[in-house]
Amino acid sequence: MVLALRSITMTTSNTAPPSSLEALDLKGHLTVHDISQCATDFGNLRHLPPSAVLHPAAVSDISAVIKHVFRLGPRSELTVAARGRGHSLHGQAQAPGGVVVRMESLRAPEMRVLAAGGLPCIDVSGGELWIDVLMESLKHGLAPKSWTDYLHLTVGGTLSNAGISGQAFRNGPQISNVREMEIVTGKGEVVNCSTEVHADLFYAVLxxxxxxxxxTRARIDLEPAPKMVKWMRVLYSDFSSLAQDQELLVSAEKTFDYIEGFVIINKTGLLNHWRSSSSFKPKNPVQADSFDSDGKTLFCLEIAKYFNPEETDTMNKEVESLLCKLSYIPSTLFETEVSYLEFLDRVHVSELKLRSIGLWEVPHPWLNLLIPRTRICDFAAGVFGKIVSDSNDGPILLYPASKSKWDNRTSAVIPDEEVFYLVAFLSSAPASDAGSLELALRKNDRILEFCWKEGIQMKQYLPHYTRLDEWKAHFGAGWEKFEHRKRIYDPLAILAPGQRIFHKDMH
Ligand SMILES: Cc1cc2nc3c(=O)[nH]c(=O)nc-3n(C[C@H](O)[C@H](O)[C@H](O)COP(=O)(O)OP(=O)(O)OC[C@H]3O[C@@H](n4cnc5c(N)ncnc54)[C@H](O)[C@@H]3O)c2cc1C
Structure with missing residues (x-):
């Protein structure tokens, strides 16, 4: 019963935007035609329609709508949420009864690569997709330094969270690679900010x-883009060896360019699957046949080294010398070489496959945790193969990040240890698999309960809480600053109500 209540749906009979909004003089337009699209997201667990959708043609449109809602004062229930592409999991980009701003409609500024302060960067609109930022940068032989695993997310959406992938251990998350931004505050003011100008707003927003x-605009750091990537996967049968090798690699000065990992539990025919569906080849084909995952829990290190074709020999020597330091069994090494674009856009291939069989737009009860390094082995021992008895409903990612690459002036929340792990349970729950949603949600609850009982001071990434005391605990010592910033920049709690941190009626 409690579980059933988690999937919340609300319908609306609106046929026109609220009349007070219709009087605004906008370059773009307000509509109600796509309110149902804006009442759903990738999580597919919460569906709360707005009363209008803004397709902004200029920053002034966003500013005008927010200023208008601000002028209506605390008694008006209208709120405003930016929507990147709605890849949120629990309605975070929804604005029940309010206005959703579809950021893809904001085509300004046009993407522009420039060299500011001698270093390359790119100016992009907040609604731009990372894949498009990459394509534009590549025209100049450049690319952003820090990524997410999936590139069809927006710049504004990932910067509002952190933006983490296998490059974060060396370049920091995406929020550590932004130089300046243009922001429309909760009062409708348009402010340019950076580490030097309006620095508090700059760090607050990240x-x-x-x-x-x-x-509405971000200036992102760029670096020279490699042409090719040597991409490797190495299997381990025990968790501590994987963790030891991952930690050795993330702390080494000369290391791989990308380090991730994943957990495989009770999955049949993994190696056959790799052989038939990907370009990965075992380095030692004969011995690799003796190692498969049927019925077991295996751990996979995923690493990549970037190179240009003329540097292939040097790259191979560097890779060999790094692999020599690891404790894996050589027969479990799988490798491939792909273009840099193919490597970065790898999840899109899976998206297309899943879409073609109707398995993309299903509920996604994901759980993303950041676990302190000192407790990761306790977490692994209590969760993998126990609370989580198979990984057939979606990948389980696991890799370390370094706190020193995160700026503690931003609003992002991470554990208080130099090394911490991202552990992502990326479950899918298709309707054809009866009861799978309830099972996945129950599993998530049990993982959280386990952390709580064992005193594991984890933090949720892409956090989902519904009560103020939970949010206060999430932010810990940072809560006061977060709340203070809210009072300054969005005193009426107009923005992003779908996060369910502040409520308009609190003021
Ligand atoms: C398949 C998949 C893979 C993913 N992989 C990763 C990964 O590897 N690493 C990672 O860090 N994350 C990953 N994510 C999570 C992703 O960062 C979040 O889904 C994030 O919400 C971005 O999605 P979006 O751009 O569609 O933003 P939305 O979901 O639309 O918005 C997210 C939040 O940000 C707010 N927002 C959106 N745009 C703006 C803006 N311009 N200004 C201010 N606020 C804004 C919204 O109101 C909402 O609260 C993944 C998600 C999916 C679906």
Whole structure:
């Protein structure tokens, strides 16, 4: 019963935007035609329609709508949420009864690569997709330094969270690679900010869960783009060896360019699957046949080294010397070489496959945790093969990140240890698999309960809480600052109500 209540749906009979909004003089337009699209997201667990959708043609449109809602004062129930592409999991980009701003409609500024302060960077609109930022940068032989695993997310959406992938251990998350931004605050003011100008707003917005302003432009750091990637997977039968090798690699000065990992539990025919569906080849085909995952829990290190074709020999020597330091069994090494674009856009291939069989737009009860290094072995021992008895409903990612690459002036919340692990349970729950949603949600609850009982001081990434005391505990010592910033930049709690941190009626 409790579980059934988690999937919340609300319908609306609106046929026109609220009349007070219709009087605004906008370059773009307000509509109700796509309110149902804006009442859903990738999580597919919460469906709360707005009363209008703004397709902004200029930053002034976003500013005008927010200023208008601000002028209506605390008694008006209208709120405003920016929507990147709605890849949120629990309605975070929804604005029940309010206005959703579809950021893809904001085509300004046009993407522009420039060299500011001698270093390359790119100016992009907040609604731009990372794949498009990459394509534009590649025209100049450049690319952003830090990524997410999936590139069809927006710049504003990932900067509101953190933006983590296998490059974060060396370059920091995406929020550590932004130089300046243009923000529309919760009062409708348009503010340019950077580490030097309006620095408090700059840091507040990064990892700020959309609470302090809408990112309309961001200036992202770039670096020379490699042409090719040597991409490797190595299997382990025990967790501590994987963790030891991952930690050795993330702390080494000369190391791989990308380090991730994943957990495989009770999955049949894994190696056959790799052989038939990917370009990965075992380095030692004969011995690799003796190692498969049927019925077991295996751990996989995923690493990549970037190179240009003329440097292939040097790259291979560097890879060999790094692999020599690891404790894996050589027969479990699988490798491939792909273009840099193919490597970065790898999840899109899975998306297309899943879409073609109707398995993309299903509920996604994902759980993303950041676990302190000192407790990761306890977590692994209590969860893998126990609370989680198979990984057939979606990948389980696991890799370390370094706190020193995160700026503690941002709003992002991470554990208080130099090394911490991202552990992501990326479950899918298709309707054809009866009861799978309830099972996945129950599993998530049990994982959280386990952390709580064992005193594991984890933090949720892409956090989902519904009560103020839970949010306060999430932010810990940072809560006061977060709340103070809210009072300054969005005093009426107009922005991103779907995060369910602040409520308009609190003021
Ligand atoms: C398949 C898949 C893979 C993913 N992989 C990764 C990964 O590897 N690493 C990682 O870090 N994350 C990953 N994510 C999570 C992703 O970062 C979040 O889904 C995030 O919400 C971005 O999605 P979006 O751009 O569609 O933003 P939305 O979901 O639309 O918005 C997210 C939040 O940000 C706010 N927001 C959106 N745009 C703006 C803006 N311009 N200004 C201010 N606030 C804004 C919204 O109101 C909402 O609160 C993945 C998600 C999916 C679906």
């Amino acid at each position: 990892g700020g869960l959309g609470q302090f302003g809408i990112i």
